[in-house]
Amino acid sequence: MPSVCYYFQVHQPYRLRHYPFFNIGREHQYFDKDKNAAIVRKVAHKCYLPANRAILKLIHRYGERFKAAYAISGVALDQMAEYAPEVLDSFKELAATGSVELIGETYYHSLAGVYNEEEFRDQVALHARAMQRHFGMRPRVFRNTELIYNDRIGQVVGAMGYKGMIAEGADDILGWRSPNFVYESTTPGLNLLLKNYRLSDDIAFRFSNRGWSEFPLTAPKFANWVHKVSGNGEVVNLFMDYETFGEHQWESTGIFEFLDHMPGEIFRHPDWNFLTPSEVLDRYRPVAPISFGRTVSWADVDRDLTAWQGNNMQKGALRQVYEIAAEVRSRNNPAALDLWRRLQTSDHFYYMCTKWMADGDVHAYFSPYSSPYEAFINYMNVLTDFRQSVLRLKPHKEAVA
């Protein structure tokens, strides 16, 4: 009796305001409140609210057979509470149905898992408490920022009591093996759900691509592909950004109709159902152990960290934000700690990525900056002020010309 496992990532960073060098020492407001509010409201209107309504409708229509899971970053939750409280209410309504699972992650959607273990554990705990507070449930399954995973991260997460993690079904890790089974990580008691990236990306990236040979993607066609897994797989993990619905794929592409019709097509084969990640781990035993010797993410064809730490600017910025960890953490100043953590959000480093431009390709990704260089400059100016004005640290030696 095979299953589909839907998991959606919900995240919004605190975007920085335009912060020129000359603001350092004079201006300590780092974030662009207006822009952040406008973006959260826009995405709420185009994606979160209509998609939540669609999921709720499916739960009411199919009862126990339909399930879904979300990982909502803490910074996204905070911004919803501030700028679009109706979205938070709508997620609460979903959680109350009992058919929706909330997945754990770092509160700040950060790269702490790669750079600072202590900080990572604190951000994970902070997020778990937020889930408890808002939705009355404690996450049992964990998903790290952008599906970043390696054996070491698994070990830390396992030690925190999580029974499973969501990760990318990268080809070089899986080899001949299929993503459509539960695997055992190198940490005892921690099992892995691996993303079926072909089927996931058919929806997330290719749905409205007219150049794609399978265009248009219909619910029956997609369900047919899923059904082919019967007999040689137990679970099809469809993991994607929630903004797929209405934001990346606009409403006019028919993505909401697809969302609405696809489960019904899956259920045409009566042995198929939808499960949440926890239920998948309860239902299916791992078929084999699997080791992630390298750090994998769900980003780009490389499925690695190069989108966040591929160039010197990114490496320099990450080094500088994490090298003050002990200093900030020892201050016992919640406001400074929160500021510093918002500066850890992975998006800031993603905006500095230059690899899209390497082959002259214009990568369609959203950035508030007109170039990765401006993203770096703005971030470094803010970070320099944070060090000098908030922490009163002496100027960084490398930051002196």
Next chain:
Amino acid sequence: MKILMLGWEYPPHISGGLGTACEGLTTALGRLRINMDFVVPRLFGEERAPHMRLLAPSANQIVANVQAHVRHAEESVAAEQVGLPVLREVSVTEILRRVMGGGAVEPEWTEVAQGAVQEASKRIRRFEIPSYLSPYLKDVPHEIRQKLLRAIERQVAGATIEETGETLVYGSLMETFEHAGSKLPPVMQSLLAASLHEGSVSEHYSGDLFAEVGRYAAKVLALIQDRDYDLIHAHDWMTFPAGVALKATTGLPLIIHVHSLEYDRSGAGANHRIEEIEKMAMEAADTIVAVSYYTRELIHRRHGISLDKIQVVHNGVYTGSAVKNYRNETQLNSKIVLFLGRVTFQKGPDYFVEAAARVIPHVPDVLFVMAGSGDMLPRMMERVSELGISDKFLFTGFLKGQDVERMFSMADLYVMPSVSEPFGISPLEAIAYNTPVIISKQSGVSEVLSHALKVNFWDVDQLSNLIVSVLKYPELSTDISTMATEEVKRLHWDAAASKTVEIYGKTLGNFHAQAGRG
């Protein structure tokens, strides 16, 4: 396909980017097996252009063309004697008129011409080319010139004046130009007339660019008798009159290539006459090629030309020649921020100075360098001293050759704050020396260069912010220059040539379709 290209300069004797761009484009067109004759006002003998025929309209060449036609005429006369169809109107004047005018010949002129056939051809065989005709129209003795002008005024070219070899050629050429001139827009006629009547005898006129432009047009008309071309391709306003005149006389389609506009160079102080020539040529041309979308938009706005008529071909870059690094030679510990170019309105030197004043208090060991000269230089020097930053700001004056290379190579940052830059090749040179660049968004090069910092030229705050950031955060320099070096390698002339050939095809297609309908 055979193209007649009209240019103003060709390396190594160049005054700006135009010659370099023409060399790059024609070299790549040559690789695509495009056959080109490229006409410049003069040649210096050091030009290397194996990919095409490089011509300057010297008296020798013009007279040689005339002689060829006379020979042809004589052969025709001989042919007639054995009963073959012949060309009857064999005066030099008429040959030129036929070749250039292409229209019907008035009957009375035919009579005069027929009578002159034998005489003219005899004289022409005795031609010796007087040294004072070389280079053509330069240094013609005053009395001969006066005689010619009088003759022309009486409009009796070839008939009543005493005809020596030289006066015949000279007079007939002038008559032809006037003939061609009558088909041209008024602005062109005045240009041609100026070149005829003023010549270049007087020192006063030798520096007059308009007279130069007019003479170039006249010489091109005299030189180009071979109508075996598919189209005319003219580069920048100085050659536009020649292009328009040729189109009028030969009927060939005309493409004009805009490397820069008068507005770019002078802004609100644009020379009205040059703008008039630009507009006249843009209206007459079959297709306009602009070096950037920025320039395309500007042509549309300044001259009201429909965007459909304007195609964009971005310039390419020459890379590959090894760049000598001089950085180790300097004992200087300061970080150098460089402005290199003409110190004129177009290049925005004033924004560079203002930004320097804001940056200097924040960066202890920075040196701003302004390399180049121009009409704004004195004002810039004054402003620097007014701002009290003279100890951190250096003026080098005009640099050339190795000094330019040395300067690029020593710089930590290159800034091009141009107010209006149709393309702008200098940032690409800076990149070849591993120097990161800040360029104004009002430039064509910003359309093709993604690995650069970009700023609106008037935004001194942001310009200062970018300058400080490059100096303060070393990772920024490293990443920008690494990526930019890779990017510049992809900006080759072959892409520009392919696009140009495509435009040739479309222009010819439209031209013949129209001719077919007409």
